[in-house]
Amino acid sequence: MVHIAAAGPVDEDIRPGEKAVELPAGFDAGLYFIGRIRTPWTERGACPRRGDAQEGPVCTIEIAPRWAQALTGVADCPRLQVLYWMNRARRDLVLQSPRHDGDTRGTFALRSPVRPNPIASSVVQLVAVEGLNVHVRGLDCLDGTPLLDLKVQHD
């Protein structure tokens, strides 16, 4: 197991009813950031709670040049699943009291960014592929969010 230093600021506020646990001493696997997501939202409070694949604004997934050929055929995929890394979220809460309802629930009964592995998953509608840029509707993340994966979505 290996430590990786936290990158950038992490949001550390805790609300009534929330509970943190001690994190494991090291990581079990490593992730590559394979691109960045460009959105209109530069503060967390401005992000919509959930992306809208029909009516939401067009956002751009910028793929790093190393992975360019992995885009072959993506223009023929009307729906895509996007996995990205919520790098500003704390990872140690097991009980959470979401700001929008205040009920306390377990992390696995929520889709909050705060979770042991802060991987978000969104299903988006393809607008166009232009070189290394994939334009889509349906995202709700901060501008600059690191990309982990892009997959065809069949259903």
Added chain:
Amino acid sequence: MVHIAAAGPVDEDIRPGEKAVELPAGFDAGLYFIGRIRTPWTERGACPRRGDAQEGPVCTIEIAPRWAQALTGVADCPRLQVLYWMNRARRDLVLQSPRHDGDTRGTFALRSPVRPNPIASSVVQLVAVEGLNVHVRGLDCLDGTPLLDLKVQHD
């Protein structure tokens, strides 16, 4: 950026038309394995190509004790999204020729386990929560697969 040694054997075969790239020198973020998935399939060739949330066999997600309280409320979530780590997959292919059709496509136009970050996503139907064990239908992975996340699925 930090290196993490590969854990266990990785499948390294390559088929006609496939293309590998050089992987980045280090990782950008780290993952915790938060449990294990128990399924009837002990060889990759035996796994179904796609899980069936209605008719598939009941599989069991075993949560590590540290995260027990994160299960609070999961019993009330009829559908769940499961993220897991396909630890046997190589990560460097940008073009792939899947065994079942032979067409060569980009990695992002496929859902193959072989991808820069081998994170799989399945939507499953909850059967029961029993202590640290979450019984579900709809998985298609190898027995012993490391768990990354469990989230309520709203749609």
